[in-house]
Amino acid sequence: MTSGDWWVMLTAVLCALPCSVLGCFLVLRRMSLLGDAITHAILPGIVLAFVLTGSRGVSPMLAGAAAAGILTALLSGAINRWGKVDEGASLGLVFSTMFALGVVMLGWVPRTMDLDPGCVLYGIIEGVPFDTTLVLGFAVPKAALTLGIVTIAVLALVIVFFKELRIVCFDPQLATTLGISAAVVHYALLGSVATTAVASFEAVGSILVITMLVAPAATAQMLTDKLGTMVVVAAIVGILDAIVGHLLAVMLNSSVAGMMSVAAGIIFVTVALASPRHGVIGKIARRALLRLRIAEEDVLGTLYRNSEADQRLTITQSASLRTRRRLVKLAVWRLTRAGQISNSDGRLHLTEKGLVSARSVVRSHRLWEAFLAKHSSLPLDHLHDPSERVEHFITAPLQEELAREAGECADPHGKAIPPR
Amino acid sequence: MNDFVRLITLQDANTRVVILGSSLLGLACGSVGALSVLRKRALVGDAVAHAALPGVCVAYLVVGNRNFAAFLLGALLFGVLCAAFIAAVRTYTRVKEDAATALAIGSFFGLGIALSRMIQSQPSGNRAGLDSFIFGKAASMVAADAKLISIVCAVVVLAIVLLYKELKLLCFDRDFAQSLGWPVSRLDLVLMGLVAVCTVVGLPAVGVVLMVSLLVIPASGARFWTDRLGVMIILSGLIGAIAGVLGTSISATAALPTGPMVTLSAASIFAVSFVVAPRRGIVAQVARQRRLRRRVGIQNVLRAAYEATEQRTDPRATWASSKSMHAGLRLAMKEGLVLQADADRYQLTRYGVEEAVKVVRAHRLWELFLTDKASVAIDHVDRDADQLEHVLPREVVERLEAQLRGEGRLPITPGEMDVPGSVHEIGGQP
Numbered sequence: 087m088t089s090g091d092w093w094v095m096l097t098a099v100l101c102a103l104p105c106s107v108l109g110c111f112l113v114l115r116r117m118s119l120l121g122d123a124i125t126h127a128i129l130p131g132i133v134l135a136f137v138l139t140g141s142r143g144v145s146p147m148l149a150g151a152a153a154a155g156i157l158t159a160l161l162s163g164a165i166n167r168w169g170k171v172d173e174g175a176s177l178g179l180v181f182s183t184m185f186a187l188g189v190v191m192l193g194w195v196p197r198t199m200d201l202d203p204g205c206v207l208y209g210i211i212e213g214v215p216f217d218t219t220l221v222l223g224f225a226v227p228k229a230a231l232t233l234g235i236v237t238i239a240v241l242a243l244v245i246v247f248f249k250e251l252r253i254v255c256f257d258p259q260l261a262t263t264l265g266i267s268a269a270v271v272h273y274a275l276l277g278s279v280a281t282t283a284v285a286s287f288e289a290v291g292s293i294l295v296i297t298m299l300v301a302p303a304a305t306a307q308m309l310t311d312k313l314g315t316m317v318v319v320a321a322i323v324g325i326l327d328a329i330v331g332h333l334l335a336v337m338l339n340s341s342v343a344g345m346m347s348v349a350a351g352i353i354f355v356t357v358a359l360a361s362p363r364h365g366v367i368g369k370i371a372r373r374a375l376l377r378l379r380i381a382e383e384d385v386l387g388t389l390y391r392n393s394e395a396d397q398r399l400t401i402t403q404s405a406s407l408r409t410r411r412r413l414v415k416l417a418v419w420r421l422t423r424a425g426q427i428s429n430s431d432g433r434l435h436l437t438e439k440g441l442v443s444a445r446s447v448v449r450s451h452r453l454w455e456a457f458l459a460k461h462s463s464l465p466l467d468h469l470h471d472p473s474e475r476v477e478h479f480i481t482a483p484l485q486e487e488l489a490r491e492a493g494e495c496a497d498p499h500g501k502a503i504p505p506r
Numbered sequence: 507m508n509d510f511v512r513l514i515t516l517q518d519a520n521t522r523v524v525i526l527g528s529s530l531l532g533l534a535c536g537s538v539g540a541l542s543v544l545r546k547r548a549l550v551g552d553a554v555a556h557a558a559l560p561g562v563c564v565a566y567l568v569v570g571n572r573n574f575a576a577f578l579l580g581a582l583l584f585g586v587l588c589a590a591f592i593a594a595v596r597t598y599t600r601v602k603e604d605a606a607t608a609l610a611i612g613s614f615f616g617l618g619i620a621l622s623r624m625i626q627s628q629p630s631g632n633r634a635g636l637d638s639f640i641f642g643k644a645a646s647m648v649a650a651d652a653k654l655i656s657i658v659c660a661v662v663v664l665a666i667v668l669l670y671k672e673l674k675l676l677c678f679d680r681d682f683a684q685s686l687g688w689p690v691s692r693l694d695l696v697l698m699g700l701v702a703v704c705t706v707v708g709l710p711a712v713g714v715v716l717m718v719s720l721l722v723i724p725a726s727g728a729r730f731w732t733d734r735l736g737v738m739i740i741l742s743g744l745i746g747a748i749a750g751v752l753g754t755s756i757s758a759t760a761a762l763p764t765g766p767m768v769t770l771s772a773a774s775i776f777a778v779s780f781v782v783a784p785r786r787g788i789v790a791q792v793a794r795q796r797r798l799r800r801r802v803g804i805q806n807v808l809r810a811a812y813e814a815t816e817q818r819t820d821p822r823a824t825w826a827s828s829k830s831m832h833a834g835l836r837l838a839m840k841e842g843l844v845l846q847a848d849a850d851r852y853q854l855t856r857y858g859v860e861e862a863v864k865v866v867r868a869h870r871l872w873e874l875f876l877t878d879k880a881s882v883a884i885d886h887v888d889r890d891a892d893q894l895e896h897v898l899p900r901e902v903v904e905r906l907e908a909q910l911r912g913e914g915r916l917p918i919t920p921g922e923m924d925v926p927g928s929v930h931e932i933g934g935q936p
Contacts, residue, residue: 113601118608119549126715168788169780171726174604175548179726182719183773186766189641193762207640207715208619293619297612304601304609341623347616354609358599366598 090215091336093227097214098328098346100233101286104240105295106302106324108278110317113303114255117275119174120159121299123181124276125283125292127158129188132284137194144232148284155280156273158184209291211342229289236285240278244317247271252313294343298324301350308354308361327353380478381410381417383447387477389427389436390444390504445504450480452497452504453488459498460491466498524758527652528644528711528750528768532720534659535704536746537666539721540728540739542701544677548722549607550589550698555705555717556611557588559618562639562709566625574651577639578706585702588614615714642713642765644754651710658707662700666739673697674735711754713765720746723772730783745775802896803834808843808862809869811854813928822859824851869895870928871906 112121131154135146158180165176211229218225244251250271253261258268283295306319330353331346338345359366384407407414418434421427426440436444454473458464464472480488485506496502542551558581565580566572588610595606622636638646666673675683676693684690705717712720728741753768760767781788807827814825824847827835835852838844843858854862872891876882 113605116602116604118602118605122608122611165726165780168791169726169730169786171729172543172546172548174546175543175722175726178548178552178718178722179773179776182716182722182769186716186719186769186773189763189766190770293612293615296608297616300605300608300612304605307601307605308599335620338620338624339627340620344616344618344620344623347612348620351609351613351616354613358595358601364600369598 091332093215093230094211094342095329095332097211097227097230097233097289098332098342099325100230100237101282101290101294102298102302102324102328102346103321104233104237104278104282105286105298106306106320107240107244107317108275108282109299109301109303110306110313110320111251111255111275112279112299113307114313115275118300119177120162120276121279122296123158123162123177124155124280125287125295125299126181127184127188128154128280128283128287128292129185130154130191131157131188132287133188133191133195137191144228144285148281151284151287152277152280154184155276155283159273159276207291207293208341208343209287209289209294211289214289232285233289236282240282243274243278247274248314251275255313290343290346294346297347297350298327301347301354302327305350305354305357308357308364323353323357377413378417378420381407381413382421383443383478385414385417385421385434386426386436386440386444387447387451389434389440390448393436394501446482446485446506447477449504449506450485451477452501453485453492454480455497455499456492456503457488469498521758523649523652524644524647524754525751527647527655528754529747530652530655530659530750531704531708531711532724532746532748532750532768533743534655534662534746535708535720536724536728536749537739537743538662538697538700538704539746540725540735540742541666541673541677541697543722543725543729544735545694545697547698547701548725549718550592551701551705551721552718553588553592553607553610553614554585554698554702555709555714556618557584557614558582558706558709559636559639559714560584560614560621561618562636563618563621563625566636567621574710577710578654581706581709582702584614585706586699589698589702618714638713639709640714641763642709642711642716642768644711644764644768645758647711655707658703662704665696665700669693669696670736677735711764712768713763716765716769719769719772720749723769723776724749727772727776727779730779730786745772749775798896800834800837803831804838804841804843805865805896807831807834807838808854808858808865811844811852811858812862812866815854822854822856824848824853826851865895867907868898868903871903871910872898873928874910875906 128151131150135150139146162176162180214227214229219228250266254271286295302320302324305323306316310316327350331349335342335345451473455469458469561580561584562577565576569576592606596603724742724745728738749772752771757764757767815823845853847853873887876887
C-alpha cells in the first residue's frame with residue numbers, strides 16, 4: 087500500500103469512529119431512519135452554502151447542512167403531528183423532497199466545480215490524499231483533518247454528556263423529571279449527526295455515513311447489554327469495517343465507500359449469526375437442546391406411566407411422542423447411552439438411574455395438576471395439557487413448594503404422585 | 507413554454523409513450539404506496555429500491571450487456587432479498603426494524619456502488635447505463651417499457667381489487683386478521699411483493715434514490731382528503747399519476763433530472779393538501795382551534811357573570827368584569843349575550859342568562875361527578891372542570907343530571923333553570 091492508501095484508510099476510520107459512536111444512541115432511540123433521512127436531506131444545505139460562498143469552505147457547508155438537518159427533523163415532526171402521517175412516511179417524504187431539491191439546485195453549480203449528485207452519494211475518498219493542507223509542516227489531507235476534529239469533538243461530547251445521553255435513551259420521562267431536557271439532547275444528537283455527515287460527505291458520501299451510523303451500533307447491540315460497552319464495541323467494529331472494506335476495495339479494484347458498506351453488512355450478519363448470547367445460531371442451538379431435553383423427559387415419563395399401568399406400548403405408539411419420531415429416536419439413543427434406559431427383547435425399560443429421573447418428571451406433572459385443580463377453575467379434563475408443558479420447567483425447590491401447597495397423596499385423576 | 511404545451515397535448519408519439527408510462531407508473535406506485543404507508547412499512551420501499559442497484563449490476567455481470575428484462579429480474583430478486591433480510595433481522599435478532607431497514611439500505615446500496623465501479627473499470631469500458639438507474643431518466647422510455655409498466659399497473663390494480671378486504675384488515679388490525687385465521691404473513695409478503703414490483707419497474711424512470719417518494723408522498727397527501735381506504739387508494743393513485751406526468755414533462759422541457767422533478771411535483775401536491783384540505787389541513791385545523799378558543803372565552807365570561815350575580819336574586823344584575831376577560835367580553839357582546847350597562851359594568855341579556863345557566867350547570871355537574879366518582883379533592887375540582895366544561899357533550903350533561911336527580915342531589919322536578927350549588931366557594935378567577 088502506498089502512503090496515499092494509508093491516508094484513505096485513516097480518513098475512512100476517522101469517518102467510521104464518530105458515526106459508530108453517535109449511531110449507538112440513534113439505534114437505541116429507534117432513530118436510525120432519521121439518521122438516514124438527515125444524510126440525504128443535508129444536500130440542499132450544502133449546495134446552497136456552496137452556491138452562496140462559491141467555495142468548498144467547510145464552515146458554511148457545516149452551517150448549511152446542520153440547518154438542513156434540523157429542518158428535516160422539525161418538518162417531519164410537524165407533518166407527523168399535524169397531519170397524522172405515520173412517522174416513517176413523513177421522514178421519507180421530507181428527505182426525498184429535500185434531496186430532490188438539492189439535486190435540482192446542483193444545476194446552479196458551475197461545471198468547473200466538481201460537485202455532483204454521485205459524489206454526494208458515494209464520495210470520492212480516493213481523491214482525499216491529493217487535496218492537502220499544511221499542519222505543523224506536514225501535508226495532511228483536508229478531509230482527514232476535518233474528520234479528525236469532528237471525531238475528537240464527538241468523542242468529547244459523548245464522554246462529557248454520557249450520563250444524560252444514557253438516561254434520555256432508556257427513560258426519557260425519568261430524564262425530564264431529573265431536569266434533563268430530552269428535546270435538547272435530541273436536537274444536540276441530530277446536530278452532531280448532521281455535522282458528522284457533512285464532514286464525511288465529501289470523502290465518503292452519504293451512503294457510507296448511513297451504514298456507519300447504524301451497522302456498527304447494531305453489531306454492538308448483538309454483543310452486549312451495557313451502553314458503555316456498546317459504544318466502545320461499536321467504535322471498534324466501525325474501525326474494523328473501515329479497514330476490511332478498504333482492503334476489499336483495493337483487492338477488487340472497486341469503490342472504497344461501497345466496499346466499506348458491504349464489509350459493515352457482512353460483519354453485522356456474521357455477528358448476528360454467531361454472537362454467543364444473542365446470536366441466531368446460539369438461539370437455535372439452545373432451542374434445539376431444549377427440545378431434545380423435553381423429548382427425553384417425555385420418553386422417561388411415558389416409560390414410567392407404561393410401567394405403572396403395566397402397558398405394553400412401544401414408545402412410538404404413545405400419542406404425545408408419535409409426532410416427533412426423529413427427535414424421540416435421538417432422545418432414546420442419548421438416554422440409553424447415559425444408562426437411563428435399557429433395551430431388552432426389543433422393549434425399552436427404565437434402569438434404576440432412569441427411574442429416579444422419570445419419577446421426578448411425573449412428580450412435577452402430577453403436582454402441577456394437583457396445584458391447578460386446587461387453585462384454578464380449569465375443569466379436570468383440561469389439567470393435563472398445561473401440566474405437560476410446565477413439567478419440564480419445575481425445579482426441585484418448586485416441587486417442594488407445590489407439594490406443601492397441593493398435598494402429596496394423589497393427583498386430581500386419582501393417580502399416585504410418585505415420591506422424590 | 508411552447509415545448510411544455512406540445513408535451514402536455516401529446517403531439518409526438520414518443521411523448522405519448524413517456525407520458526402514458528409515467529402516469530401509469532405513478533398510478534401503480536401511488537395505490538400500492540397507500541397500503542404500505544398504512545401498514546407502516548413506508549420505508550421498506552426505499553430499502554427495496556436501493557437494493558435494486560446491486561441486482562441490476564449482478565444482472566449485467568451475468569448477461570454481459572444492457573438487457574432490460576434481465577436488469578428488472580435482477581432488481582426484483584435483490585429487492586425481495588432485501589425485504590427478506592429486514593424481516594429476518596426484525597424477527598430473529600434484537601435489532602429493531604428501523605435499524606434493520608437503515609442497515610439494509612446502506613449495505614445493499616454500498617454493494618451496488620462497489621459492483622458498478624467494478625463494471626465501469628472493466629476493459630469493455632461500457633458504463634452499462636447504470637448511472638441512469640440512480641437518478642432516473644424517463645425520457646429514454648420506449649414503447650416496450652411503457653407496455654411493461656402498463657402490465658404491472660394492471661396487475662397491481664387487479665391485486666388490490668381482488669385482495670381489497672384482506673389488505674384492508676391487514677393494514678388496520680393485523681392481530682384481528684390473524685385471529686380470524688387469515689394468512690397474514692403471506693398477505694404481508696404479497697403487499698411487499700407489489701411494492702417491490704412497482705419499485706423495480708419505476709427505477710429506470712425515477713431512479714433508486716427517489717423511488718420512495720412515489721410510494722410515500724401521494725399516499726401521505728391523499729390521507730388529508732379522506733378517512734376511507736378505498737377513496738384514499740384511488741386519490742393516492744391519481745396524485746401519483748399527476749406527479750408522474752408533471753415531473754416527466756417539466757424534466758423533459760427544462761432539461762432537469764426526472765426523478766427529482768417527479769418528487770418535487772408530488773411534494774407540491776402534498777404541500778397543497780397539507781395546507782388547504784378540509785378538516786385535516788392546517789388552515790382547517792387552525793380555524794377549528796380558533797373557534798374553540800373563542801367559545802371557551804365566551805363561556806368563561808358567561809360563567810363569571812352568572813357567579814357574580816348568583817348571590818343576588820336578579821340574574822340580570824350588573825357586574826364589573828375583570829380585565830383578563832376583555833376579549834371574551836367583546837365576543838359575548840357581539841353575539842348579544844352581554845350588554846354594557848355602565849362605563850365598566852356589564853349585564854347579561856335574557857338570551858345570555860339562558861346560555862350562562864347551561865354553562866354553569868355543565869361545570870357544576872361535572873364538578874359533582876369528579877368529587878363523587880373520581881374522588882378529586884374539592885380544591886382541585888374547579889380547575890379540572892374548567893378544562894372539560896367547554897367540550898362536554900349534551901348527552902353527558904343529561905346523564906349526569908339524571909344520575910344526580912336519582913341520588914336526590916338535585917330537585918326532583920326538572921326545570922330548565924336548575925343549577926346545582928357549587929361544591930366549593932365561589933371566588934377568584936373562574
